[in-house]
Amino acid sequence: MPAHGGKFYTKRGTAYVEKGDYDHAIEDFDKAIDLDPDDPAAYVGRAGAYLKQSLVGRAIADCDTAIKLDPNYADAYYIRALSRAERDERPDPTSRGAYDPVYSDLNTAIRLDPNHAKAYVFRGRVHLFKDNKGRAFADLDRAVSIDPTYTEAYIERGEAYRLTGEFEHAITDYDKAIGLDPRNPLTYWCRGLAYYEPTLACCKSGEIDCVKNEIDRAIADWTKAIELDPEFFLAYRLRAEAYQIMGDKERAIADFRKVLEICPKDPWAELGLKELGVSP
Secondary structure (H helix, E strand, O other): OOHHHHHHHHHHHHHHHHHOOHHHHHHHHHHHHHHOOOOHHHHHHHHHHHHHOOOHHHHHHHHHHHHHHOOOOHHHHHHHHHHHHHHHOOOOOOOOOOOHHHHHHHHHHHHHOOOOHHHHHHHHHHHHHOOOHHHHHHHHHHHHHHOOOOHHHHHHHHHHHHHOOOHHHHHHHHHHHHHHOOOOHHHHHHHHHHHHHHHHHHHHOOOOHHHHHHHHHHHHHHHHHHHHOOOOHHHHHHHHHHHHHOOOHHHHHHHHHHHHHHOOOOHHHHHHHHHOOOOO
């Protein structure tokens, strides 16, 4: 078979990645590389599949190979940035050089492709992590302007607004994200937080009636997140806390126990049950 036959496997491998079938994707990228070992797209595609399986070292190695083959391949730098971020997890944001390799790769990806919305979103996240709020919002705004249908851009900007206490702006962005993709449980979980977090001061002072509507909205969003992903233990955990605040002991206990079923020894759920007078 001629070398250009590898492009078929690269294309099909990409389709498998989009479906979440990473094993078959890797098999196809392997075939593509066997047929055409000088095609950077196959290495980048396989790197993306490896990353989805948390095979970070392999993902970085494939990106390195792709960059050697084509130093102007923007996606290779972007995937390598994602891989490096996962490998390094969450370094101390105050430490010198925290996330510098990740940031460098994202800068290169954007320089090579100024319309790379995904790279702007991830660089915005890095800026926010390093407490560069102005730069974070600039990148996230740019991502939205490049692709107004990119759901992740609204979710990330919503998170940036929530983390900086701008809850109304956060909810607006989550609303847009849900309009674009109503099947993403993470967006409902985030919007629930944006409804819930402003109520905490009133809850601590016992003034629950004045924030009941917001807590009800938060519970509704976490319920929707659970409906979409029944194993989403973070949604159960927060809903349990909200039920506890609202005095619904039975439902709070049920949710905390569900958290422990999904994530045994979860300290928040164990503490919640103890506060409710129930043994974990």
